[in-house]
Amino acid sequence: MSVSVREALGMPEGETVVLRGWVYRKRELRDKVFIVIRDSTGVIQAVFTRGTRAYDVARTLNIESSLVVRGGIKVEPRAPGGKELHVTDVLWHYVGRPYPINEDAVRADSEYLLDIRHLWVRSRRFTAVLKVRHTVGDAIREYFSSRGFYEVHAPTFISAAVEGGATLFEVPYFDTVAYLTQSSQFYLEALIFSLEKVYTVQPSFRAEKSRTRRHLTEFWHAEAEAAWCDMDCASGIAEGLIRHVVRRVLDERQDELGLLGRGTGALEAALGPFHRMSYDEAVEILRGMGMDVRWGDDIGSDEERALTSKFDRPIVLYGFPENLKAFYHRNDPGRPEVTLSFDILAPEGYGEVVGGGERIYEEEELVGKILRFGLDPKDYEWYIDLRRYGSVPHAGFGLGVDRLVMWLVGADHVRDVVPFPRDVRRVKP
Ligand code: 4AD
Numbered sequence: 001m002s003v004s005v006r007e008a009l010g011m012p013e014g015e016t017v018v019l020r021g022w023v024y025r026k027r028e029l030r031d032k033v034f035i036v037i038r039d040s041t042g043v044i045q046a047v048f049t050r051g052t053r054a055y056d057v058a059r060t061l062n063i064e065s066s067l068v069v070r071g072g073i074k075v076e077p078r079a080p081g082g083k084e085l086h087v088t089d090v091l092w093h094y095v096g097r098p099y100p101i102n103e104d105a106v107r108a109d110s111e112y113l114l115d116i117r118h119l120w121v122r123s124r125r126f127t128a129v130l131k132v133r134h135t136v137g138d139a140i141r142e143y144f145s146s147r148g149f150y151e152v153h154a155p156t157f158i159s160a161a162v163e164g165g166a167t168l169f170e171v172p173y174f175d176t177v178a179y180l181t182q183s184s185q186f187y188l189e190a191l192i193f194s195l196e197k198v199y200t201v202q203p204s205f206r207a208e209k210s211r212t213r214r215h216l217t218e219f220w221h222a223e224a225e226a227a228w229c230d231m232d233c234a235s236g237i238a239e240g241l242i243r244h245v246v247r248r249v250l251d252e253r254q255d256e257l258g259l260l261g262r263g264t265g266a267l268e269a270a271l272g273p274f275h276r277m278s279y280d281e282a283v284e285i286l287r288g289m290g291m292d293v294r295w296g297d298d299i300g301s302d303e304e305r306a307l308t309s310k311f312d313r314p315i316v317l318y319g320f321p322e323n324l325k326a327f328y329h330r331n332d333p334g335r336p337e338v339t340l341s342f343d344i345l346a347p348e349g350y351g352e353v354v355g356g357g358e359r360i361y362e363e364e365e366l367v368g369k370i371l372r373f374g375l376d377p378k379d380y381e382w383y384i385d386l387r388r389y390g391s392v393p394h395a396g397f398g399l400g401v402d403r404l405v406m407w408l409v410g411a412d413h414v415r416d417v418v419p420f421p422r423d424v425r426r427v428k429p
């Protein structure tokens with residue numbers, strides 16, 4: 001039976017273990033070969049001594065060669081983790097070719113690392129990111145499930161835009177065309193009539209032609225929808241979700257955050273209540289900062305960066321003008337030029353990670369707004385149908401999982417937290 005690196009590091013001096021892994025670093029010294037072996041749990045230094053068959057094998061190994069060894073645990077304060085493995089036998093190994101990624105490649109060319117992403121995902125940095133992603137996904141499901149939300153699944157092939165025609169991907173579909181989903185929201189809305197509170201975590205697609213540090217063409221989208229819920233209810237659920245994710249990441253991923261050089265101060269600040277700010281206030285604040293923003297203008301990434309620089313906590317920004325939000329957003333009955341919508345902005349300039357709000361639940365109001373937005377009610381026939389039978393006030397939101405992870409680990413680019421990112425220039429590997 002083999003043990004993991006983490007288990008091996010926890011064992012007392014003299015214990016004999018079998019360990020499986022890959023060559024992370026290799027150093028030859030007079031009569032010894034030092035190989036740092038990595039597995040999914042960590043790294044341990046293995047020592048091979050001249051005169052053994054194991055030593056002869058060790059000399060042939062490349063970075064990332066795989067191996068299974070048997071050896072004895074020795075306490076060694078100078079080794080990473082404070083223990084070493086003194087190898088007596090190599091039970092199995094696969095040398096392979098010289099590994100194409102070295103420190104020069106890492107420093108020189110991020111484009112190369114994207115081309116070779118299928119290998120770069122083995123790096124310790126990327127492994128740390130993947131573990132944070134795992135905890136985020138786990139925490140999202142735990143949060144919803146423990147609050148009575150049912151997990152549901154929506155289709156990827158769809159027939160009408162949710163978030164506007166400009167970013168729709170068209171795909172041939174037998175003798176017609178279909179589109180890739182931009183959001184599962186409309187399907188979640190249909191499902192609240194059976195389950196009342198629903199959520200899904202699945203990819204959404206946007207034909208984003210702009211090359212920004214936070215846009216992908218395929219991203220992971222955690223979306224929720226609840227019957228009998230208004231804007232404050234939905235933003236409260238979204239805020240609670242982010243807080244829960246942050247707490248789990250702080251509890252379980254200190255090592256990974258450390259390895260990624262991410263200080264935890266900004267994350268700890270998000271454990272308290274988020275700052276709430278209306279769109280009107282945001283415009284005033286931005287004007288006060290000398291930015292040329294008028295009421296009705298979009299809050300873009302520059303404006304978001306300016307706003308988030310003023311607070312250490314995330315911001316719930318609510319009450320956007322009608323023209324800035326998709327047609328399905330319910331207008332405030334007391335102030336019709338404004339919608340009951342919200343975004344949540346992550347601190348430190350990261351900006352929008354959540355978009356959501358109350359939906360129009362009356363048939364006449366919905367058809368009127370579809371027409372006012374220059375859209376064709378025929379394209380939304382089944383969506384309008386939901387308002388014809390026992391419609392109820394309801395609200396929901398979508399969280400960009402990749403963007404949330406980007407902020408959690410302090411990445412410069414959303415690509416850096418997605419194992420196989422897709423953007424305007426890249427669909428491989
Ligand atoms: O704000 P968005 O467009 O809202 C919707 O899609 C709603 N229908 C969601 C809902 O209410 N169910 O997208 C929601 C979030 C954004 O706040 C952002 O975090 C993320 O999805 N997102 C993207 N992430 C990466 N790349 C892109 N191109 C993204 N577009 C949106």
Ligand code: MG
Nearest residue numbers: 343352354355
């Ligand atoms: Mg949005």
